[in-house]
Structures are given as C-alpha cells and as structure tokens.
Amino acid sequence: MSNFDISKIKILKNEPLSKYTFTETGGPADSLAFPKNREELISLVDYCHDENISITVIGNASNLIIKDGGIRGMVIILPEFKNIEVEGQNITAEAGATIIETTKVASKFSLSGLEFAAGIPGSVGGAVFMNAGAYGGEISECLESAEILMPNGKIVIFSNNDMNFSYRMSAVQSNGGIVISATFALTPGKHDVIQAKMDELNELRRSKQPLEYPSCGSVFKRPKGHFTGPLIIKAGLQGHWVGGAQVSEKHAGFIVNRNHTATATDYLELIKLIQKTIKEKFDVDLETEVRIIGEDK
Template sequence: MNFPVDELPNIEFKINEPLSKYTFTKTGGNADVLAFPKTRDELVKIVDTARVNDVHITIIGNASNLIIKDGGIRGIVIILPNFHKITVSDTKVTAEAGATIINTTIAAQKAGLTGIEFAAGIPGSVGGAVFMNAGAYGGEIKDVFESAEVLLPDGHITTINHEQMDFSYRHSIVQDNGGIVISATFALKRGKKEVIQEEMDRLNELRRSKQPLEYPSCGSVFKRPKGHFTGPLIIKAGLQGKIVGGAQVSMKHAGFIVNIKHATATDYMNLIHLIQKTVKEKFDVELHTEVRIIGEDEK
C-alpha cells in the first residue's frame, strides 16, 4: 500500500489500526491506514493524495449500521469525528458529517424546531445517515433533508440538493458516486420545545424497550421485505436466540444480531447467511441486508 503518510505530517494517521475499536459490533479487521482529518483542507489533501497514488478510499461514519469483515480494509479509511459542528439558522439545522444524529436532534429541540424527532435515538453520524437515508418510527432523512456539501472523488466540493440526492429506501446518490458528505442541512418547522422533547422521550423509551441496546450490535440487520416484518419471520423460522460463534439473534428483537461473547465479523456473516437461507426455504422470502458490509474476508 503506497499511501505517503509522510507527505502529510500534520494530519493524524494510524497504521494497521484495528477497526473493531470503532464499530458498534466491536468486530472488524485492521485498516492499512486510518485517517482523522481535522479540517476540510486536510480531507481534500487526503483524497487528492489517494487519487494521485491510486489508493482506495473508504469512509466510515459512526460505524453503527456497519459490519467490517475480519480481513480488514485495504487502502485508506477516513473517519470524521472532528467534523462535529452543528449550527441553527432560522428553521434550518446544519450539521457536519461527524456530528451524531442524536446531537442534531437535541440542537433542533433546543431551538424549538420540529420534524427530526424520529431520529432522536439513531446512533449514527450525520454523514452516515444521509448516505443510508437512515430512518426510524415512520420517518426518514429524506423527509427533512434540504442539501449537503459533498466532496467528490475528483477533489471538487459541490452542493447536492434533495432531488439530486436520489433518495430511496436506505439509498442515496453518494452510495453511487463515491462522494464524501461533509455537512448536511435539514429544513424543519417551528414547534413547542416541550412537545418536541416529549416526542423524543417517547421514541427513545420505545427504542429502549424494544431493542437490545445492552449488547454491541449493528442495528437493524435486514431491510423490511415487502408485505412482511423481518423480526416475526425470523421468529417463525425458529431462529430467535440462535448462536453462531459469539453472535446471537437477539432475544429482545429478532431483527438484531448481538455480540454476546467476543464475536467476529465472520460469526455475524455466517449467522446472516443462515437466517437468509432458512427464511427463503421456509417462506420463500428473500431477506436483503440493510447493514452495510465492507472489507475483505480473513485469509
């Protein structure tokens, strides 16, 4: 791998870094190089340097709906925890890509802005939420999204509006064009702070009661198949509680796979494949993963 770290001395890099330290599942192999840019200029320099040296770039957000395979990721991985600024202007909230969606909803509530309460418990970053068109409890990012600043693979920063973002279920254009979300602006409406907080509290309590937040997991594993609900399908297939290695189909919510005992990404993948195979055989329903799966198999 020929990424010249020495040519960018002011940028924080970690070499051969275990990505299990950053994923919500606590699994995943090593990154050849992991970069933590602090500014847009640093981010652009990393992208330009990678392009010149023909080094593959992978961007990861808060790694909450992500499985990184045990073989890790070749090339350079970029993570943006330093991009966390959130600003409010009139009825719009603009958040940098590394800010959490949770903190973005808190900022909106404090400003008396409503519309994004559905995301109050989503653990991802703003960049990841836009990338995936994240959603919960009947709402999706596309419902409040206005525009995003995106760094394209050629090093050019552009603004992408709602129509150009081509949102669909767990999809946006940045999944196709290789862009990196730098920030996003959400268009909200004025509301009463106490009413907004009550709705956020209600949804967070619902999440706590329904989801296995006490264990490491990658969130909801599968997309909802048309005409079905994933959790009940898995239960009817007799797989709730099923364990492969250290990974288990959650006893609290069968749509989640939890790390109960030093699971590997391979354990996760094997359990996912078992669920898909069994549900297809029993009900002729194909389950497609919602969780993003990246990286290489362990050799």
C-alpha cells in the first residue's frame, strides 16, 4: 500500500469533463487531479498503481471526445506544468504548456522549426502524444527528446527514435507513459521571417477553420489520395446536424457544437454517419484523427 497522503493534491470528485474539453461535451471523471509538480505527479501515479486505479491524462483536451458516461478511475490534467526554457537552439517545454505559447517563445528567440504549430490549440504533452501536425509540419520533425513518466514510476528520456512516431501516433499511446516535458531542436532564423510565417498560418487557420465555435479540431485523418473536407461536401453532408453537433459550414472536416447544446453522443453519431456515407458513395474509409475515450452513458 502507498503511504502517500493524497489529500495534498487538488482532486475533484465526480467532476464534469465538459468543463475542460474544447467540444464542451463529456461525462464526469470519478476523480480529476491537478498535480502541481513532478513529486505530486509521481506520488499520484504510485498511489494509483498501488490501489489498482486506472489513470487517464487528458492534456488540453482539444483533439479529444470524452463520451457522455465519463471516465472511471483517475483523470489527470497538468496545467501547472507550463515552464518553457530556451538553451541555445533548443526549447524545453513542460507537458502542460501550450504549443501556441511554445511557438511564441521560439519566435521571440528567433528559432525556426515550430512555425507550423503556431495555431495548434493543444498542450505540449498532447502534441507529443498525438504527433500533432499542421500545414505540412509534424512534432516528429523537430522533437529532440521527451521526458516520460512510465507506469512503474520511473522517468525515462525518450529520443526521437524511441518515440516511434508515425501519422498522429507515438510510442506513448501504447506504453502507458505520461509526457512530462519535451525538448525541440530548432535552427537559428530571422525573427521577422519566423513571425511572418506564423502570422500567415494563423490567418489561414482563422479564415478556413470554425474557430468561433467549440469543436474537437480536425475529426478525420486524411485518406490516401483524397481530402476529407471535399469528400464530405460532395456527399452533401456539409451543414448536416445530429442533435446539437453540426458539420461545419466553414470547413467540412470539422464538427462544431454550434449552439453549445451538443452531447458527445451527438458527435459520435455524426462521425458514424459521415463514415458510413463516404464509404457508400466513394468506397473510402475515413479514420478518426480525434481521440475518443471514456464510457457510454
């Protein structure tokens, strides 16, 4: 049994996760913990291991759907893990720091390589976990190493190779580890050029994506030889509603909680409808990029 006094950590019981997700949907967590530092995080993981309590880390919950039944066991969010440090051409950011804030630091120090990520709304931990990408760039292209807390309570440094990155995949998705921090290897550049590229991509994002509504970001992986948005438009599903969830009229690759009334079930039913229709009309299998976790209600 663990001797750790769990009362030292901020833990909310039966907390609705809809308060924390970008979709504004999701059922309750049995327990939602906010460890403030590594010592608390390691102790919490040890405690859960000793007590046989399952652990789920949800990061910034931007590319995530949590089902309406919520999540059993211990859910962990790391908003206090937000330190960002620059050493030479490397930036090390803790898991709870946002990717957007990390790209701002890169620009400030005239370091190039993270421009593609300027508008990605996720946390650093989530971006590493998902190998997040946008506009032709991916985390795998600039990650030097990541500090991972393994289920046995040991912190291990994973090199880029160790992360076994592929499209929206990393080793952390299968090894049960928790990203604590990530170090990005960047190259010196001109501040004005770097900032101009970030501004350009952010403007592109604003003009093309439905940022004014709650959403889970890009819903589907890009199918080989196709673009998801145009397929959905051709299938006549742009603007289609299921409950409170709508295929965005601005970008058909997004599903929005337009009236703030959607449930996770609405999202999932609309996703299934899109997949079924695209398969029937074009014989194309759409795989979800968004992570779907939790239990049905």
